[in-house]
Amino acid sequence: xxxxxxxxxxxxxxxxxxxxxxxxxxxxxxxxxxxxxxxxxxxxxxxxxxxxxxxxxxxxxxxxxxxxxxxxxxxxxxxxxxxxxxxxxxxxxxxxxxxxxxxxxxxxxxxxxxxxxxxxxxxxxxxxxxxxxxxxxxxxxxxxxxxxxxxxxxxxxxxxxxxxxxxxxxxxxxxxxxxxxxxxxxxxxxxxxxxxxxxxxxxxxxxxxxxxxxxxxxxxxxxxxxxxxxxxxxxxxxxxxxxxxxxxxxxxxxxxxxxxxxxxxxxxxxxxxxxxxxxxxxxxxxxxxxxxxxxxxxxxxxxxxxxxxxxxxxxxxxxxxxxxxxxxxxxxxxxxxxxxxxxxxxxxxxxxxxxxxxxxxxxxxxxxxxxxxxxxxxxxxxxxxxxxx
Numbered sequence: 001x002x003x004x005x006x007x008x009x010x011x012x013x014x015x016x017x018x019x020x021x022x023x024x025x026x027x028x029x030x031x032x033x034x035x036x037x038x039x040x041x042x043x044x045x046x047x048x049x050x051x052x053x054x055x056x057x058x059x060x061x062x063x064x065x066x067x068x069x070x071x072x073x074x075x076x077x078x079x080x081x082x083x084x085x086x087x088x089x090x091x092x093x094x095x096x097x098x099x100x101x102x103x104x105x106x107x108x109x110x111x112x113x114x115x116x117x118x119x120x121x122x123x124x125x126x127x128x129x130x131x132x133x134x135x136x137x138x139x140x141x142x143x144x145x146x147x148x149x150x151x152x153x154x155x156x157x158x159x160x161x162x163x164x165x166x167x168x169x170x171x172x173x174x175x176x177x178x179x180x181x182x183x184x185x186x187x188x189x190x191x192x193x194x195x196x197x198x199x200x201x202x203x204x205x206x207x208x209x210x211x212x213x214x215x216x217x218x219x220x221x222x223x224x225x226x227x228x229x230x231x232x233x234x235x236x237x238x239x240x241x242x243x244x245x246x247x248x249x250x251x252x253x254x255x256x257x258x259x260x261x262x263x264x265x266x267x268x269x270x271x272x273x274x275x276x277x278x279x280x281x282x283x284x285x286x287x288x289x290x291x292x293x294x295x296x297x298x299x300x301x302x303x304x305x306x307x308x309x310x311x312x313x314x315x316x317x318x319x320x321x322x323x324x325x326x327x328x329x330x331x332x333x334x335x336x337x338x339x340x341x342x343x344x345x346x347x348x349x350x351x352x353x354x355x356x357x358x359x360x361x362x363x364x365x366x367x368x369x370x371x372x373x374x375x376x377x378x379x380x381x382x383x384x385x386x387x388x389x
Contacts, residue, residue, distance in 0.1 A: 030300070031338050032264050032309060035185065035224045035233040036168050038120040038142055043100035044084045045379040049346020049359035050315025051329020053258040055214035055240040057315075058197070061355075061381040064102050064114040066240070067216045068148035068160035069195035071104055071112035075385065078106045082381035095123030109152075114162075116146040127174070135174070142168040148191065156198060162191040166235065168224060182226050187235050189221025200248070208248035212258075216240045217265070222288060231285075234266040237292060242313070254319040262311040265292040268299045308334035315344075323350050327359070355381045 044062035047054035054066030061082035063070040074080070084100040097120075104114040122140040148162030166189060171182040193216035201209040217239050223232035242260025249255060270281030280300035284291070299305035315329035325348035333340040346359035357379040 030269060030305070030336060032266060032268055034236040034264065034266055036142060036144075036166055036187070036235050038098060038118065039144060039166070039219055040236045040238055041086065041088075041098060041120075043086060043098060043118060044082075045346055045357035045359040045377045046325075046327070046348060047315075048086075048361070048377055049327035049329065049344050049348075049357070050258065050317055051313045051331050051344050053242060053244075053260045053313045053315035053329060055193075055216050055260055056195075056212045056242040056244040056258050057214075057256070057317075058212065058246070061102055061104060062100075062379070064104065064116040064146055064148055064162065065100070067193045067195055067214045068114060068162045068191060069150050069158045069193040069214070069216075071106075071114050071148065071150035071160065072110065072152040072158035073195070073197060074104060074106045074112050076106055076109060077385045078104070078112075079384040080104045080381055081384070082379060084377070084379040086377050087375050095121065097121060111152070112150045114146075114148045114150070116148075117143065118146075119143045122170075127171070138170075138172045138174065140170040140172070142166075142170075156196055158195050160191070160193045160195075162193070162218075164189040164191070164219070164221070166221070166224070168226075170226060180227055180230075183228070185224040185226050187221050187224045189219045189235060189237075191216060191218040192220070193217070203247075206250070210246040210248070212244040212246065214240070214242060214260075220288070220292070234288070234291060237265040237288070239263050239265055252321045254317075256317040256319065258313075258315045258317075260313045262313065263295070263309055265295045267291045267294050268305070268309070270298075271300045305336070308337050311340075324348070353383050353385075355383070357381075 042048045042052045043065055046060055046062060047057065047066060050057070054062070057066070059070040059073045061080045080103070082102050086098045088096045088098065099119045100116065102114060102116040104112065106112045120142045124137060124139050126137055127135045145165045146162055148160055150158055150160035152158045166187040168185040174182055194214065196213040198211040203209050219235050219237045221235055223234055225232040240260060240262050242258060244256060244258035247255040267284035267286060268281060269284055271279045273279055282294060282298040286294060296306065299309065312332040313329065315327065318326045327346045327348070329344045331340060331342055341364040343362045343364060344359060345362070346357065348355065348357040359377045361375065
């Protein structure tokens with residue numbers, strides 16, 4: 001516990017330093033945006049119930065999205081197939097949803113691999129011109145295919161690399177007003193990740209403790225464009241960093257606490273005048289590598305605004321006998337960067353080779369709404385490891 005308390009104090013200090021920063025004068029509502037934002041929508045119900053934490057949590061079937069390095073800590077002979085379904089804006093339209101399918105397998109004691117497929121559909125959309133005249137009917141869709149390899153460096157530390165192909169077909173090749181010919185956007189990207197899980201620490205009363213930590217820099221890839229001559233847009237290169245503490249209450253009960261930070265590693269839009277000259281900030285029309293490094297010091301509002309670009313995710317999980325779980329969490333995003341604040345709740349069940357997870361999102365703000373709010377999401381996983389049946 002002496003090791004745990006300083007870490008908890010550091011987390012709380014970071015949380016309040018970011019959450020309590022005032023809005024800089026003249027720099028309100030500068031949201032950092034990217035193309036293909038479906039890549040940063042939480043795809044599974046376990047993390048979705050824990051405030052969208054996942055980089056530092058224990059290994060699960062959805063590690064390919066949150067932190068591929070966790071796969072090396074699968075049990076021997078694990079072969080896990082999972083599927084998640086996420087309806088979005090379900091109270092407004094019935095046909096916007098995302099489906100996520102993964103397969104993970106342990107190769108040997110130190111190695112594992114995983115593959116994943118995400119499919120996002122926007123349903124049926126009627127395109128119109130500036131006079132509100134119908135142009136064409138389309139069914140926009142996007143998908144991503146992943147493959148990752150994870151390796152243990154020691155009994156406590158692992159690393160991974162994952163590769164990704166991204167396809168975004170928003171206009172289905174239609175010609176827009178002005179004769180602009182559209183095309184499907186395509187990109188290739190990679191993730192680099194690391195994961196640490198400590199040894200058990202004996203506590204008073206026969207209880208135990210264990211620390212976890214994780215880092216995942218995801219979607220490092222080329223810009224994407226939807227016309228031959230149009231400007232290319234950044235994909236959501238993102239850094240997830242966090243830690244957790246697993247508190248073993250007794251032989252059957254565990255409490256798991258996690259706190260994580262997320263930051264988009266793409267440039268912040270500068271403040272420009274009517275002549276398009278930069279008044280504050282830096283030019284955001286740069287290449288991908290420069291954009292990643294520039295994203296840490298290019299906010300027009302200075303260091304204060306840089307801090308406001310971090311999302312804070314916290315989650316807790318109570319686990320009974322590795323069979324039943326109750327979860328809760330919270331996400332905080334500063335008002336000037338989108339203001340997405342919400343609570344999450346959910347539960348999980350495991351029986352034999354099957355596991356079920358459910359989550360529900362409750363928005364905190366009545367102004368900034370989440371497309372997943374008041375929607376029940378679910379995930380289903382099959383573990384074909386015969387020893388676990």
